[in-house]
Amino acid sequence: MEQKSSLKVKVQKLGTALSNMIMPNIGAFIAWGVLTALFIETGWLPNKEFATAVGPMLTYLLPVLIGYTGGYAVYNQRGAVVGAIATFGAIAGSSVPMFIGAMAMGPLGAWCIKKFDQKFQEKIRPGFEMLVNNFSAGLIGFALLLIAFKIVGPVVSTLTNAIGDGVQTIVDLKLLPLANILIEPAKILFLNNALNHGIFTPLGAEQVAETGKSILFLLEANPGPGLGVLLAFAFFGKGSAKSSSWGAMIIHFFGGIHEIYFPYVMMKPALFLAVIAGGVTGTFTNQLLGSGLGGPASPGSIIAILSMVPKGGSHLAVLAGVFAAAAVSFLVSAVVLKADKSEGESLEEAQAATQAAKAQSKGQSISAPITEEISTDTVEKIIFACDAGMGSSAMGASILRDKVKKAGLAIPVTNQAISNLQDTPKTLIVTQEELAARAAQKTPSAAHVAVDNFLATPKYDEIVSLLTNKAPQSAITGDSAEPIATEIDLNDVDAVVFAHGQSKGSATMGQETLKAIFKNKQIGIPVSTAAYQELTDFNMKNVLIVSTIANQSAVQAAAPHAQVLIVDSLVTTPEYDKLVARMNK
Template sequence: MATTTSTPAAAAQRASARVHVQRFGTFLSNMVMPNIGAIIAWGLITAFFIPVGWTPNEKIATIVGPGIYYLIPLLIAYTGGYNVYRIRGGVVGATATLGIIMATSSPLFDKAYADTGGSPMFLGAMIMGPLGAYVIKRLDRLWDGKIRPGFEMLVNNFSAGISAALLAIGAMFILGPILRAVMEGLGNVVEFLVNHSLLPFTAIFIEPAKVLFLNNAINHGVLTPLGLDQSKEIGHSALFLLEANPGPGAGLLLAFMVFGKGVAKATAPGAFIIQFFGGIHEVYFPYVLAKPRLLLALIAGGATGTLMNVIFDSGLVAPAAPGSIFAVYSSLAKGSAVGVTLCWSSALVVTFVIAGVLLKMDRSEDEIDLTSATAQMESTKGKKSVASWLVEGNEAAAGPVRSIVFACDAGMGSSAMGASVLRKKVHDAGFGEVTVVNQAIANLRDEYDVVVTHQDLTDRARQQTPSAVHVSVENFMASPRYDDVVDLVRSRNGGGSGAPAAADEPAASGRLLAEESIVLDGGSASRDEAITRAGELLVAAGAAGPAYIEAMHERERSISTAMGSGLAIPHGTNEAKAEVQRTAISFVRYPDGVDWNGKQVHFVVGIAALGNEHLKLLARIAEVFTDPAQVERLEAAQSADDVLAVLGEVAPV
């Protein structure tokens, strides 16, 4: 009996640990990724202008030292602090990082290490940036509301200055020596692996960890700082390609294109383009999770690619982020063209051959659940067991349902859309007393009865709301699990009571959808091209600044904005709100469809919204696209007026 009960507990602990590492990796990535442009700039200057570069130039090369010693660490620290406590946190975090910089670069502390240091600055920035922001955030809470009028600016400025100064000094004398010792140890490990030709064997650990979505923790937490240190010393590093090498994933997807079956074979070409040229490696992870034996192919491919860099003493001067073939060659070190080319190409070939053999040997039916198999299964299952399925592992949550929250990363676009659809279903079923709201996962509190999330975010939501019933969806617009939630409410609350809640009044201020923002035939386009097109229409309409378009792509990289029913609603991140001048939408129809992460999208509605105006907007859009008759009218529209006739209530003119 003890063994039987401990196995699920152990599995849950392992899943929880993985989620924590994923969140830690995302936290690190959110500090590093916004500054990749600066790192690439430094890498290009290093590759071309240092004495051993492509085109040596002594004057331009003077930028290299300050770039790695000051600019990049301070940018990382500021970004980390900003993520915790906005500008105030960024300023304190960056100032506190000065202590780490001097402790690892000044000969007054360690002359020998000052000549070779570098990496502790980056790790120190990742520590001191968020720590400084957290400290000032806590201090501000201590005297919040207690400062006499007229003294707020004085107290705020001096509290930030004093705390930043103390943190910088503490980092200099306490954290500096610790990080020097840690990085020396890690550096010795890497040197040992290189000197004994063992670096290829790191693929045994890296490739499985990547598939478990730990790639950010590995790359930005360990390999990037070590690689930058090595690049500064010898002009290049193979460490930048241990995790970011596009060859293994491309070889795996190519094997599915040739030897796969069913859904996997059909979706592999699109995934290949996204992975190899776009650098989004996560697209191939589900293929491996469905057939874990394919890890053998990835490990062999990754090890082969690394071996090429070891043999030819080749590498990059800066991280390849994202890990696309274009990013790899943009950071190519002088004299590394042959080695790096063999690195990714040999990894691709070896992975393709081994994965192909494994797929040919697999006699099972290939129905890999990549995007829709779960929804198909749910739509055919019996309704009698819905409630018991929903509360699996949640026996304590047996009271009436009073509150439902739809949560996503930012708590805006996709969750607002899903909440609108679900709210209408719940209220139309006669449960007007049940509240249905949307929220960011990071802001969830354990006070909701039911939490609905995208299937990729459910584990994170469970960490925030362990006592709630958790429902995972894949299709925001038409998930069968919405009906499951209604059935759960009905079983818990004892039948419908009260009239359906009245719908929100449509937004009536401003020209939200103009004729010039409507395109009836977007032609042939990729997902990213469609996002750019929708954003350009918003910019042309004066609704947002040009930087908002990149924020729309950043939102898409964090979670898909494909809503189902042929609709995608690309929109910017929370941080891009400053780029929005007014609330507006754009409309682009793609008769031939756009491959949107494996889904077919025919309507792309770009959104720019001030404050919370997007909520009612999304509610109206949801109503339109869940009505087949309205969708048919949009499909048949011959003019902008035809579109406005359908979307008039969404965006009145």
């Protein structure tokens, strides 16, 4: 068992390392994809002058960026510079785009200069620091450049050609759909970024250089399998999983945050068959119709996917691959959910189980939140940290940023990869529970809060309460905040309003969730959203205003005569189902 766990840790670390070199540079890959799609001879707007930038960008810019990023992750700026120098040696010594060589030489160059500094930094005489630092980086980079030119470049070139030939053989034999048997479960075990950006993006870029498009960009990014699962929950699910599935669909399909459907699959392990069947169907359809993209679709949003279809490619073919995958995934999921006779399982429990599975895949255990004193005196900035610094952490940062603004606090809220964290005081680091130990080790001077789910957690309201001195310090370390109990009868309600500040993202999500519940239960009460300053128009007893704990006082001050439902999360809460269950009792 230990050996198996150790293997999981190694695989996860390797995948994270690869994706962390690619993901910060996805913008460059997309720029290159757009350049290629527009200006090559077969592009949308052929232009020989602009097209001359396509080759150099693929050959030099993208690999150097990867090597620089890989070096920076190991040893900051000095590591980045030496890593870029070493990477260029591999580029110059090869006849193919040197993505694999960049992933090897970037971190290796940084590691070499890091070891040199550790051994000799304290022995440098005062006044000679700049001289030694500059020459050591230059000479070590020079040596690695020559090694990479003579050895790494030719070896990786041969290996790259072999891998490319292997992938092409699989494509020619029509066996590519079988890859989804491994891809779909690996995604839900949180290897999605490693697969898409660590493997398929570099290989796909090389195929684009040769043929103008690549089906590899559609293997992991296809939102169809997840869409099918969420649709099945919307029609055949139970409890909060059913009511929250509509909002999750919007985030998944249009926002491209695939992680949001993982807990739904983890609730019913048989649903792994659904996403596998959907993935195989989607890839088979794409291969049959000749679908492909001109660049990576990141995030995996249908908007990003359609925008990367090159000239000569078919948007309808790509959509067919997505919806074929969704249809098959939906049918299999429907069979699984309809055959399930158990009581509705809590989505919150499933999310916790998902986090536990994610932690197990990394050889970690779920840790308790780290206790820190949190106030405006101790926190000047908030950083959301995850493996890649994108996706769900960006969503979490957006949610908390909105709450911080509504509370009148001028505290910046950003997100980044955990490997890029800097140990700075007066910083609050928000991580998922399985990453808390790594974050604490990397940033011991910062305050830390661990959450089970970036997209729905009461701890955001608790953080804001602590920063505004409206709650005791124990709130952050105790049990999750419970919604204030209310006994609201929908028979006395003529309208439901979700209150929001400047940003109404979560309010809109909640609105769609409750509208779906009402529609399913044939309840004709209108559901809308309104800013806090507009709540005076709804100051009536027959209006129900939905708000979070942190904003309760603002809502009650603006509409004291209205009924108020306080929830821990506007997007996913069991309170909506309880509210409907009380009707007509």
